[in-house]
Amino acid sequence: MPHFIWKGKNSYGERRKGIIEAPNIEAAHAHLKKIRITPSKVKEKPKDIFENIELFQPKVTGKDVVIFTRQLSTMIDAGLPLVQGLEILGNQQENPTFKKIILQVRADVETGTTFADALKKHPKVFDSLFCNMVEAGEIGGILDTILARLSIFMEKSMTLKKKVKGAMTYPIICLCISIVILGIILIFVVPVFEKMFQDFGAALPVPTQIVVTMSNIVKNNFLYFIILMAFLVFAFKKIYATEKGEKKIDALILQAPVFGDLVRKVAVAKFARTLGTMLKSGVPILESLQVVARTAGNKVVETAVFRTADAISEGRPIAEPLEETGVFPGMVIQMINVGEAVGALDAMLEKIADFYDEEVDQAVENLTAMIEPFMMVFLGGMIGGLVVAMYLPIFKMGEVVG
Numbered sequence: 471m472p473h474f475i476w477k478g479k480n481s482y483g484e485r486r487k488g489i490i491e492a493p494n495i496e497a498a499h500a501h502l503k504k505i506r507i508t509p510s511k512v513k514e515k516p517k518d519i520f521e522n523i524e525l526f527q528p529k530v531t532g533k534d535v536v537i538f539t540r541q542l543s544t545m546i547d548a549g550l551p552l553v554q555g556l557e558i559l560g561n562q563q564e565n566p567t568f569k570k571i572i573l574q575v576r577a578d579v580e581t582g583t584t585f586a587d588a589l590k591k592h593p594k595v596f597d598s599l600f601c602n603m604v605e606a607g608e609i610g611g612i613l614d615t616i617l618a619r620l621s622i623f624m625e626k627s628m629t630l631k632k633k634v635k636g637a638m639t640y641p642i643i644c645l646c647i648s649i650v651i652l653g654i655i656l657i658f659v660v661p662v663f664e665k666m667f668q669d670f671g672a673a674l675p676v677p678t679q680i681v682v683t684m685s686n687i688v689k690n691n692f693l694y695f696i697i698l699m700a701f702l703v704f705a706f707k708k709i710y711a712t713e714k715g716e717k718k719i720d721a722l723i724l725q726a727p728v729f730g731d732l733v734r735k736v737a738v739a740k741f742a743r744t745l746g747t748m749l750k751s752g753v754p755i756l757e758s759l760q761v762v763a764r765t766a767g768n769k770v771v772e773t774a775v776f777r778t779a780d781a782i783s784e785g786r787p788i789a790e791p792l793e794e795t796g797v798f799p800g801m802v803i804q805m806i807n808v809g810e811a812v813g814a815l816d817a818m819l820e821k822i823a824d825f826y827d828e829e830v831d832q833a834v835e836n837l838t839a840m841i842e843p844f845m846m847v848f849l850g851g852m853i854g855g856l857v858v859a860m861y862l863p864i865f866k867m868g869e870v871v872g
Contacts (some may be wrong), residue, residue: 478509485720490513491561530568530595532651536624552613553580571595584608598761599744606752616751626823627740630830634736637834648852655856657692660685662859663860677859704796717769724770724797728840729863731791732833735772738802741824746819756783771797788815 474495486507492498495512502509536557545555553576555643560572578588586605589596600620607616631689664682666810667674674682688695709715741762748758756779763775774795783792789807792798802822807820 471717472511473515476502476509476513477511478502478507481506481507527567528565530565530571531627532565532624534565535595535600536621536628538568539617539624540621543614543621544547546614546617552585553867560612564760568595577853597765599748599765602761603748603751604848606748609753612752619751623743626743626827630736630739630827632833633674633830634732637732637837638790641845643843644841644849648845648849651849652852653857654687656662656681656685656688657852660691660856663863667863669670675859675862676856681856713769715839717773720769720771724768727838731831732837734797734799735826735829735833737766737768739799739823739830741766741771741775741798742802742819742826746816746823749819755788774798785797812849 472493473491474745475487475489477485480795489500490501491565492501495514498512499509499663502512502572506783536634541559542555545558556572556576559578560569563572565571575588575592577587578591579585584605585608592602594722602615603616607613610616626660632729660681664685665684667678697715701791710719723733726733744762744765746760748761749755753761759775759779759782763772763779766772766775773842774792774797777795778788778791782788787807789810792806793800805818806823809815
């Protein structure tokens with residue numbers, strides 16, 4: 471539907487302007503008259519040449535989806551029809567990409583498609599977890615409650631992801647800075663000292679000779695180093711794109727010292743939170759496990775959950791196959807076993823998720839506390855070693871002059 475830019479005055483004589491959506495210019499005039507605007511100018515908004523090129527359109531963020539979900543839950547809880555709620559949220563959405571999707575979902579629902587099926591047409595924005603929970607809410611007549619739970623779940627998932635990213639940002643920045651500093655020293659600074667040492671004529675100390683040799687290697691083969699790094703990144707992505715490679719790399723990540731423990735705790739927290747939220751919303755356990763596996767984010771965990779789902783389909787309780795995978799800690803297995811025995815598995819999973827959220831907080835703090843002194847020693851040792859190696863010949867020069 472086209473958009474029209476308008477200018478005019480309201481009933482108080484105040485100048486106003488805006489954009490409205492209407493099938494034609496006559497309908498735009500009629501709408502303005504309805505809201506008591508006397509238009510002085512109404513014209514169709516020019517089409518954006520990049521409108522249909524996905525690359526140039528803004529991305530829909532997790533925050534956009536969380537706000538939309540919470541607002542829609544409030545509107546439905548207040549008794550507003552779903553179609554009307556979608557229309558209001560779509561028209562007031564500032565992100566043009568998300569606005570287009572919401573209005574498309576509204577149009578689909580208006581023609582008789584279920585809300586869940588309309589959302590499934592946009593898998594990049596609404597994942598299988600979101601769609602399955604909405605479907606359960608529609609069937610059970612508790613869509614507002616399900617949407618509220620979804621918004622809380624997504625907020626906690628985003629917080630968890632932000633914590634892990636925050637833990638990794640500091641060491642990555644420090645490592646990049648150290649590489650840049652080392653490169654500048656070896657390529658630009660050391661050659662100046664090398665020329666001065668050559669004029670001196672005496673034999674260079676061993677540390678200085680090592681640094682000079684490193685400088686020559688980096689300076690003469692800089693382009694090859696760039697090509698090698700690009701090749702390694704490309705090869706890693708290709709290997710990780712295969713199922714076998716992804717499983718092997720994810721297994722190595724889980725076994726890595728310190729960082730592997732953090733990744734495992736994040737995976738357990740995500741597993742428990744997702745499965746608990748879906749079960750509480752009325753999604754069958756087999757279907758829930760299928761969704762949890764696909765959204766695990768780690769191939770080892772994904773395989774373990776799929777195996778658990780297969781075992782449950784054969785009539786086994788959930789705790790036994792989870793224990794056999796060897797992926798989940800013993801405490802988690804015991805709590806799931808108790809929750810299943812007393813018929814409160816969803817509540818127990820929520821408690822597990824809360825506990826492991828706190829464990830992730832502590833693990834992130836410990837990782838940061840450990841990395842900071844290590845990076846300080848690394849940077850100080852690297853820069854200090856280079857400085858000492860460069861000044862050793864100068865000290866020797868002073869002795870000769872003396």
